[in-house]
Amino acid sequence: MTHPIDSVKTYAWVWAVLLILTALTTAVAHIDLGVFSVVAALGIATVKMLLVALFFMHIRYSDKLTKLVVLGGLLWLGLLIVLTLADVFTRGWLGFPGK
Amino acid sequence: MASQAHVETLAVREQFDTAHQQQDASTLGMWIFLLTEIMFFGGMFMMYTVYRAVYPHVFGLASSTLNEMIGAVNTAVLLCSSFTMVLAVRGAQLGRRRTVMLFLILTIVLGLVFLGVKGFEWNQKFQEHHVPGLAFHMEGTSQQGPAQLFFSLYFAMTGLHALHMVLGCGLMLYLLWRTYRGTYSAEYYTPIDMGGLYWHFVDVIWIFLFPLLYLIDRHLK
Numbered sequence: 001m002t003h004p005i006d007s008v009k010t011y012a013w014v015w016a017v018l019l020i021l022t023a024l025t026t027a028v029a030h031i032d033l034g035v036f037s038v039v040a041a042l043g044i045a046t047v048k049m050l051l052v053a054l055f056f057m058h059i060r061y062s063d064k065l066t067k068l069v070v071l072g073g074l075l076w077l078g079l080l081i082v083l084t085l086a087d088v089f090t091r092g093w094l095g096f097p098g099k
Numbered sequence: 100m101a102s103q104a105h106v107e108t109l110a111v112r113e114q115f116d117t118a119h120q121q122q123d124a125s126t127l128g129m130w131i132f133l134l135t136e137i138m139f140f141g142g143m144f145m146m147y148t149v150y151r152a153v154y155p156h157v158f159g160l161a162s163s164t165l166n167e168m169i170g171a172v173n174t175a176v177l178l179c180s181s182f183t184m185v186l187a188v189r190g191a192q193l194g195r196r197r198t199v200m201l202f203l204i205l206t207i208v209l210g211l212v213f214l215g216v217k218g219f220e221w222n223q224k225f226q227e228h229h230v231p232g233l234a235f236h237m238e239g240t241s242q243q244g245p246a247q248l249f250f251s252l253y254f255a256m257t258g259l260h261a262l263h264m265v266l267g268c269g270l271m272l273y274l275l276w277r278t279y280r281g282t283y284s285a286e287y288y289t290p291i292d293m294g295g296l297y298w299h300f301v302d303v304i305w306i307f308l309f310p311l312l313y314l315i316d317r318h319l320k
Contacts, residue, residue, distance in 0.1 A: 005192045015182040019175055022309075026171040029314035037318060041310035048306045056185045056299045066127050073134035077141045081148070088149050 003061035014055045021048050110287035122289055129293045133300050140304055143259070147252050147311060154245035159316030161237060161249035164229065166220070170313035173216045174305065180209035181302045188295040194285030196278060203275045206298065210268045217261050224250070253312055260308060263301045270294050 025044040033040060053059045059070065107113045115121040151158045183205040190198030228236045231247040231254070240246060274294050277283065283291060 005189060008186065008189070011182060011185050011189070015178065018178045018181075022171055022174045022178065025310055025314060026167060029167065029310070029317045032318040038315055041314050042307075045307050045310050049303050052181060052299050052303050052306070056181055056302075057296055062126060063123050066123070066130055069127060069130050069134065073130075073137050076134070077137055080138070080141050080145055084145055084149065085152075088152065 003058065006055070011055065014051050018048055018051055108287070109282070118286065122292075125289045125293060126296075129296050133296065136300065140256075140259070143252070143256050144307070144311070147256070150245070150248055150252065151315075154242065154248070155316070157240055157242045157245040158249050160240055161246050161253075162312060162314075162316055164227070164237065165253075165313050166223075167313045167317060169216060169220060170309050173213055174309045176209055176213045176216070177302050177305050180206050180213065181299050183209060184295050184298045188288075188292055191278075191283055191288035191291040192285065194288075196281065196283075199278050199283070199291065200275060203271050203278065207268050207271045207275070210264055210271070214261060214264055214268075217257065221254075221257075224254075230254070256308055256312065260301065260304055263304070267294075267298050267301055270297065 021044050025041055028040050028044070029037065031037075053070075059067065062070075105111060105113075110118040111121055115124070183202045187199050187202035187206060190196075190202060224230050228234050229250050231251045235243065235247050235250070237243065237246040271294060274291055277290065
């Protein structure tokens with residue numbers, strides 16, 4: 001009615017890729033990549049999130065206002081994380097007694 | 100020029116000009132609700148990140164006590180349920196009532212399988228004394244406090260996620276009943292669409308919970 005209807009084939013592909021990525025992230029977790037273990041785990045999770053949001057949640061077909069609101073939400077989440085970590089990780093820098 | 104008064108239907112309520120406009124308004128409203136959910140879970144993800152940075156070793160040990168294969172299988176179950184959910188929404192777009200009902204039932208069944216596996220895992224935690232409290236004990240570390248912190252976060256995050264799954268299953272049952280009664284059509288299926296957004300959102304939360312709780316630091320074991 002309002003936006004194009006995806007084929008079952010498209011959804012099946014997305015589903016298959018999501019399952020493969022789940023197997024991949026589980027396998028990669030057993031390999032020591034140093035700090036990149038976290039990067040790999042969160043990178044794969046982000047790709048999976050994008051697949052679900054763009055295809056299953058139809059963000060691809062959403063109007064601009066909805067897209068803007070979703071991006072705005074991610075921005076607020078980013079502020080929450082970045083500002084909190086900026087506080088937590090820099091508390092020891094000035095060397096006040098008792099931190 | 101203001102629009103002419105029109106006959107009110109489920110697809111076009113009085114305050115909307117077109118069905119398209121009404122559907123966009125519903126989608127926007129649903130996303131704003133989901134954003135509040137992102138911030139709700141976001142606080143917990145934040146807490147997890149900070150304490151993991153403070154106690155990296157104990158969090159790694161505690162994370163490695165979880166069975167990652169069970170976690171991976173449960174992730175697959177949830178992804179399958181998202182697939183059946185999107186097929187239910189597609190069925191609704193095409194106005195295929197029986198298809199919608201079939202896939203809603205499959206979605207509910209997969210959701211219940213996920214909750215069953217989760218219950219099995221929680222039960223294991225009780226047997227292993229990995230539930231925070233007086234009986235808590237984790238092998239291999241003297242830092243029992245931070246270890247309890249990990250499991251407190253584990254239960255809070257998976258618990259809150261499971262609660263969303265329970266509510267999701269209830270929502271799907273309601274949609275199933277309304278579909279059975281013939282409320283929805285190819286012209287009006289917004290509630291199924293919105294139910295789908297909710298279901299996929301809960302799936303996305305798990306997509307991040309799985310690596311953070313089960314996988315990170317597993318190679319250190």
